[in-house]
Amino acid sequence: MSPVVNRRSFIASTAGLAAAASLPMPAWARGQSLPHARNGFGELAGEDLSLTIGDAHFTTGGRSGHAFAVNGTVPGPLIRLREGQDVRLHVTNNLDEDSSIHWHGLLLPFQFDGVPGVSFPGIRPGETFTYEFPVRQTGTYWWHSHSGLQEQAGHYGPIVIESAEPDPRYDRDYVVLLSEFSPMHPHEIMRKLKVGEHYFNRQMQTATEGDMPGAERRMWGAMRMNPRDISDVTGSTYTYLVNGHGPADNLQLAFQPGERVRLRVINGSAMTFFNVRVPGVPMTVIQADGQDVDPVEIDEFQIGVAETYDVIVTPSAGSHAITAEAMDRSGMAVASLTSHPGHIAIPPPLREIPTLTMADMGMMDHGAMGHGSGEMAMDHDMRDTSKLPADVAVGPGLDMIAPAPMDRMDFPGLGLDKVSHRVLRYTDLKAARSNPHRTVEREMEIHLTGNMERYMWSFDGKKFSAVTDDPIRFGYDERVRVKLVNQTMMAHPIHLHGHFFELVNGADHMHQPLKHTLVVQPGGSATFDLTADEPGDWAFHCHLLYHMHAGMMQVVTVRPFPEGEGS
Template sequence: MPSHGLSMPMNRRGFFALGTGLATAAALAACTNDSSGSPKLVQPDSDPVRAAENARRVAGAATREVTLRAEPTTLDLGGVQVRTWAYGGALPGKEIRLAKGEVLRADLTNALPTSTTVHWHGLALRNDMDGAPGVTQPAVGPGGTFRYEFTVPDAGTYFFHPHVGLQLDRGLYAPLIVEDPADGKDYDLEAVVVLDDWLDGVDGRDPDQELRKLRQQGVGGMGMGGMDHGGMSMSTDPNAPLGSDTGDVKDYPYYLINGRIDTDPVTFTGRPGQRLRLRVINAASDTAFRLAVGGHRLRVTHSDGFPVQPVTTDNLLLSMGERYDAVIELADGVFPLVASAEGKNGRALALIRTGGGTAPAADVRPAELSAPPLTGDRLVAAESVRLPARKPDRTLEVALGMGKGDYTWTINGKSYPDHAMLDVAQGERIRLRFVNHTMMFHPMHLHGHTYQVVNPAGTGARKDTSIVLPMQTVEADFDANNPGQWMVHCHNAYHGEAGMMSILSYTR
């Protein structure tokens, strides 16, 4: 039978003892204060968490039951065979689609040789279902099972993946689409587009080996990524907004759309004149993508699941963990949908076919890619999803840094699991102030909440993952209305695994 969450209480020392054993617990004991004067944590399996879930749950809500099996498998990427891990032997895993307000019941079976979890990226779900090992649940061991059950409160484009090690940089991810009954007025059909960078199983490579290589190289092998320039600001080229260092893994062999390489692309079909909604997910681990459709312009309508005031653009930049929805009006012919690896060599390709004609070559580069890309900081939230005007009750600084000489990434000077908790209280308006002291961009992701990016007009996009540019600052406001213990981390999988993670901790 599946297990159903946590029953044991946890204190500040106990988080990591769940998943990583006595050594981690001892390390935490040395650097945390567990005295009677310490704030009391709102545990993942506690009355406030259950009350928040009950408030989301609608009487009579339908329950969607799915099964997930994480397993070793051989995948065909389009003429390239790789041995990897995936859900149900497919890449991406089978899409989960349900309606806003429904309940998802997902039974995970772990057929991997190591522990795993499932994190439901972007959803404001109940804390004990978030899939953060040692924080919200014990990791599910080989041969183990776990039942995830929660209400999906918000419509939008999401995805799910493990939160253990570098498993995301294998094949363990799949789309999660939450439909809104009000959707459909501005489009006729849709396509889910999942972007990825791929190295697992190619020439003997795997993500864990790649991390070991990065650690051996240290800062010296990384260019400028780890350099701390104090308070120096950095200007950026509009056509290279991420700066000159856009990733640590420079030589991914392949870039994929829906699990296919560019010489054997997936094809989406429609009819001329139809409006196609693209739901685009960047499931990559170390690569941002610039996305365009040849012969078309993108009308961007949603960011990280939430509506924005529509903006029409030639191309769009997505960092790891971000999702954007865009509508195009289909012309007649065969058109390339290209996701160019930003600052790297290579691209992912799909085709959109509405009529006859010859497919473009695998190395096609649409003219639309040449314009400076649209980025999330330029988007404005739709009025219906803006936070009510309110001054923050608390500002928490999240300083992004790197160790000296070695491949260690930090938040507030600490490398996870050593970390300074970011304490909040239920009901507060919180401002997160992400300050990047490095020369690399970081896509920072907050679990369990959607924040509003702070702009002068108070109208920034609602998001859960934002690019923080080199030597720049991003501020984001959210209401502390989903109690528990929540990860905040860089969604570059290698940065997160090398320490750039912390915990947003509800206390009382």
């Protein structure tokens, strides 16, 4: 057997549960000694798979509460598929409420995309729905509920699609699925956010704290905003998880010295941006959202909700902390990548809490805001809706606009713009294979809008419930350039179902990287090129769960259907 085939024979599952017959591993590496192994995930593979959704009780550290389990675990099982196969997934709902599964990032007929009210009616209690589609791609993806707020409570899991050809770039393969757990019911979290958007923030800046100039501080006050308003839900209620394990669970992922280890990092959280690093170990990014990119060596990257990044590391002998620090620095998810049985890596301490800047309000720099008599003028400018296009609805759902939104594709993420080591930026990504070049036929602009005090979120000032009869329309195979303009002071990971789009990130037209989820930075803009070649009705939304639930969602419809395909 070739070395590649040997490697394939012992690819480990995400919780370190599998090992090669040709390279015997001790029991600890197979997971027997891992705390809460019952809450890790197993693995399903093949062409005919069954998933069952049910109620469960989940515990990690000192927190315990209700959860939605799939096949009895939180997260649910890793689904391992292979390029070119046809798959049937039978999903049974044993809850007392409707449910669903969306196959995030997968190319498939829209009827099997799994969004109730958009592409199918949902799965009623006691019923089974069969998803059936050909596997047309490779890479790292994930699945999750698109019903209510079930995703927050454990209804999610990873997907790995193997290439038909072996990949010689690595020797060992792990999924690193990042998420959160709260003992608080998701609907109670939503209720508290509607009552007060700062409810979970224990890190608000006081009137005298920090070195912010007085004029700037007064401006923040005049806008009724706080420069530490970074995350809606924080470590005050969340325990951050790796593969369903909190920091106290001491999750260990085994490796042998000298091995090249592929980490398939998935942000399967409901609300958390993570800053991911393995201190002292460089990472080489090889995929973004399941799509190959030219290798980029970095030391840290920020991953938005619903994004995936695949990296290769070659750790030295010992134990290394896989660290996923929440963007607001209110906690972290941790696992140990170790070559020594039972050795736990010590993660670095939480770093200083980041603070929003004038750029996050869509201002060029401090000079752009003015001082003295200019303070209130700028405050007025941030509510001057005359600057918005006519198709943006002005009303209670829109409480500010960015005076001068700039393209922020080169921004590495809040808190990472001033670190001394190498941090991934969208402008670093370049498609590994050339894309067919096509001229853009049409351009459109979509504004990300909100009222944080009322916890209202929308596209173009219109909540989803108000726009269901007015979808975003693309002609089949139309080539469109879409500019997203973030009029709010929060980062939004925007996801388009059923398609990959090309980031307009400075790469040449043939090598713009493909993604399915794009983080639009506060007060900034981001642009992508879309070839609308997947007919049907597709969800388009912010992947911050409570933002989507509060209205930041739309339907994209691609018509007409090609000849021979029905609606």
